Amino acid sequence: MQIHTLILLSLTVIFAACGKPAEKDVSLKKERISPEQMSLIIDSQNITCGDQEFCPEGVARMFAINFEDVNTSSTCSAFLIAPDLVMTNSHCVYGKKLSLAKICSGLYFVFPHNGFSYSAQCSQIIWRDNRQQGRRHYRDGDNDFALIRLDQNIPLQPLKLRRGGLRAGAKVYPVVVDQVGGYTAKITKLECLVEKVMPKYGVVQLSGCPVISGNSGAPVMDEDFNVVGVIFASSDNTIRKPSDEQSLRVRSHTKGFAFSMDHIHKVIGHLL
Incomplete structure (x- = not known):
């Protein structure tokens, strides 16, 4: 077809x-x-x-x-x-x-x-x-x-969820999917620093974290591959062309934003 x-x-x-x-x-x-x-x-x-x-x-x-x-x-x-x-x-x-x-x-x-x-x-x-x-x-x-x-089981190892892993000054690793084209993508590990924790809303601000479009929903991991948060936004999401995103990311001072696994457990822990 x-x-x-x-x-x-x-x-x-x-x-x-x-x-x-x-x-x-x-x-x-x-x-x-x-x-x-x-x-x-x-x-x-x-x-x-x-x-x-x-x-x-x-x-x-x-x-x-x-x-x-x-x-x-x-x-x-x-x-x-x-x-x-x-x-x-x-x-x-x-x-x-x-x-x-x-x-x-x-x-x-x-x-x-x-x-x-x-x-x-x-x-x-x-x-x-x-x-x-x-x-x-x-x-x-x-x-x-x-x-x-x-609609079916995936025969891969599910990621482990961990509470308490997002504190100010901690180093974390969002593992994002970079959307290169209709048929191609790349899994990229970012290295970011927890800059600010806003427990009232469960939101964590990550510095040195060039999240780009298509990364929404990515797991934020600790060094032991535990998921401690979920990426949901960036301080600059105006770039639209994947090629521009990749070339500009290395010079980016973008901040990433994630929900902590502590907050997610408070809201939907009964479903996990």
Whole structure:
């Protein structure tokens, strides 16, 4: 089955977005994509790891597809916390005027492993913050994290969740998915410092942490590969072209923002 050139172009550009579509371009017509076409794209994924010594199993490239208009589709990062359960951001599982079932039908996850990959789709959105409503900017009190049940077990090691690992001055490692193109992505380990902890909202500010679009939903890990938080935002998310993001990241003074696992446990611990 052939995939329309415009669809591929849309995927390459739109998939640079950090859990949301790029700014709406009124010149773009609605471009549909079928589940069959999306399956071909999923089967052709090439996801590499930038640091083989720190490349934990269970980190996934996440696709949020609107089959009726691919221009409003996006990508995020996600990670496995049980064989059939992933965690990501709430803003990654929102679609304007779409039902939960419709949103779930467009969620795909690709887990790379030793040159191979496992893929799965959403079977149920277990939890998301309905107040968050896919906003582009964080509002105090938003709980920008989500749990999604997969349609099959993934035979990889789920990541371990740890409370108490985010304190001021601690060194942490967000393991993010850099969205290079429609078919390609790279898992990248960042090295960041916990600069500020805001326990009232469960938010942690990370310095020297050049989070870029597409990294939303990535796990923040400690040196022992335990997940201590979840990335949800950046202090500068204006860059849209993946090539620009990669070249500018090395000179970036961007701050990253994450929810602590302590806060996530307070809100949805009964589901974990």
